[in-house]
Amino acid sequence: MRIGVITFPGSLDDVDAARAVRLAGGEPVALWHADHDLKDVDAVVLPGGFSYGDYLRAGAIAARSPLMADVVAAARGGLPVLGICNGFQVLCEAGLLPGALTRNGHLHFRNRDQGLLVERADTAWTSSFEQGQRIVVPVKNGEGRYVAAPAELDRLEGEGRVVVRYVDGNPNGSSRDIAGVTSADGRVVGLMPHPEHAVEELTGPSVDGLGFFTSVLSALVVAA
Amino acid sequence: MSQVVVDVVLKPEISDPQGQAVLGALGRLGHTGVRSVRQGKHFVLEVDGEPDEAELRQIAETLLANPVIEDVELHLPARTTD
Numbered sequence: 001m002r003i004g005v006i007t008f009p010g011s012l013d014d015v016d017a018a019r020a021v022r023l024a025g026g027e028p029v030a031l032w033h034a035d036h037d038l039k040d041v042d043a044v045v046l047p048g049g050f051s052y053g054d055y056l057r058a059g060a061i062a063a064r065s066p067l068m069a070d071v072v073a074a075a076r077g078g079l080p081v082l083g084i085c086n087g088f089q090v091l092c093e094a095g096l097l098p099g100a101l102t103r104n105g106h107l108h109f110r111n112r113d114q115g116l117l118v119e120r121a122d123t124a125w126t127s128s129f130e131q132g133q134r135i136v137v138p139v140k141n142g143e144g145r146y147v148a149a150p151a152e153l154d155r156l157e158g159e160g161r162v163v164v165r166y167v168d169g170n171p172n173g174s175s176r177d178i179a180g181v182t183s184a185d186g187r188v189v190g191l192m193p194h195p196e197h198a199v200e201e202l203t204g205p206s207v208d209g210l211g212f213f214t215s216v217l218s219a220l221v222v223a224a
Numbered sequence: 225m226s227q228v229v230v231d232v233v234l235k236p237e238i239s240d241p242q243g244q245a246v247l248g249a250l251g252r253l254g255h256t257g258v259r260s261v262r263q264g265k266h267f268v269l270e271v272d273g274e275p276d277e278a279e280l281r282q283i284a285e286t287l288l289a290n291p292v293i294e295d296v297e298l299h300l301p302a303r304t305t306d
Contacts, residue, residue, distance in 0.1 A: 057290055064287065093290065100293045102234075105241050147238050147293060173241070 001220045003213070004031040004041035006071075006087075008062040012049035013084065013196060020196040021045070024213030033065040043080040043124070043216045044071055046087025048140075048194055058101060058143045059089030068094050080124035080216050081188045085141055088180070088190030097181055097190045098156060099148035104141070105173020113205040114139035114193050115168040116179055119160070123186040124219045126163055128211035135164075135208035137198040139171050139179075144192040146174035146181075156181060163189055228275050229299040232289040233264035275300055 003021045005028055007014045018028035029041050033051075038044070051062035062068070068090070075081045075096050083091035091097045104110060113136050121131040129135065148156070153175055156162060164180040172192070180191025195209030234240050243261040250258045267288055269280070281298055289296035 056288075060287070060290065092292070098292075100290055102238070102293065103241055105239070107241050107245055145241075149235070149237055 001026045001043070001217050002029045002039070002041045003027065003216065004029045004038060004044040006031045006033055006044065006046050006067060008033040008049070008051035008065065008086075008090075010049050010051040010053055010062075011047050011086070013047040013194065014049070016194075017045045017047040017084065017196045020199045020209065020213050023199050024210055024217055026213065026217050031067060033062065033067050036066050036070055038067070038070050038074060038079075042220050043082070044074075045196075046071075046081070046083040046090050047196070048085030048087060051086055051090065054143065057089075057093065059086055059091075059093045062086075062090045063093035072096060075183070075188050078185065078187055080219060082125050082212060082216070083188075083190035084194055084196060085144070085192055088192055089143070091188065091190045096188050097183060098152060098161070099146055099178075099181065101141075101143055101192065102145045102147050103143050104145050104171075109140070109142040110144075110171040111140040112138070112171065114166065114171055114179075116164040116193060117167045118164055120163045120182060120186070123163055123182045123189050123215075125189040125212045125215050127219060128215040134167060135198075135211070136206045137193045137195050137209045138205065139193040141172060141192055144172040144174065146178045146192070148175065153178075159184070164191055164193070225270055225272060226275050226301045228269045228271055228280055228301065230267040230269065230280075230284045230288050231264060231297040231299070232267070232284075232294050233262055235293055235295055238293045 003026045021028040118129040118133045166177040195212040198204035198209030243263040247261040
């Protein structure tokens with residue numbers, strides 16, 4: 001299974017994301033933001049980093065890159081897409097996911113191991129988990145505070161669109177402790193924490209992050 | 225050439241920690257009469273010829289501002305009649 005990882009100018013975690021794909025058993029495929037070429041991948045990961053230096057708004061300029069037009073079209077057709085941190089910001093800016101990510105409530109960059117509660121274990125990226133499972137992966141952001149209008153938050157919670165929620169402390173002031181959300185069809189997922197940094201005992205606080213990548217591989221096997 | 229100004233501010237229901245930090249600093253400086261600060265962005269665009277309002281509104285609403293969380297105000301130059 002070929003999993004594309006997009007590199008934007010200022011992406012930082014594209015290599016780690018590709019490594020996580022490989023450790024999960026997939027074949028990572030490097031994608032370049034300025035191309036109009038998804039290289040026939042079976043799924044796409046938008047990695048963390050600071051695309052365009054977070055100028056204008058985090059993820060705003062990357063969301064208007066040539067390749068993102070192809071990603072948006074393919075996602076509307078069911079292509080699984082995962083946005084991590086800056087990738088989540090890009091997906092919100094591109095209109096594939098609801099809400100927005102803004103400056104942390106306490107204004108500090110926050111980097112720590114973070115507890116998460118998996119609320120949806122039936123998306124393309126979370127089927128390796130159990131609903132209600134607690135996992136630990138690193139979080140590291142300065143603009144990770146998930147916001148939307150209160151009525152929109154009510155709607156998202158009502159539709160079960162919250163995939164993961166912060167537990168044991170909210171690192172950035174996100175509304176209702178929301179750490180990640182999904183599209184209506186469960187194929188597009190975005191989250192601020194970094195599962196690609198929790199895939200090996202040597203370097204991560206756990207190997208819980210691997211589940212995101214094994215999930216999409218099994219979803220693709222089922223579909224094939 | 226004409227100049228077009230676009231102001232972008234967070235919607236009232238979205239909290240603004242940067243504005244709150246500025247408000248805190250004002251209080252420490254003795255400016256206790258300031259009740260609230262909302263921080264925004266101010267864009268100055270120089271465009272060829274007469275500004276095309278529809279195009280500028282599209283620029284403002286689809287790139288300069290994120291309508292999910294921000295309100296935008298477009299200020300076109302006063303039209304000269306001579």
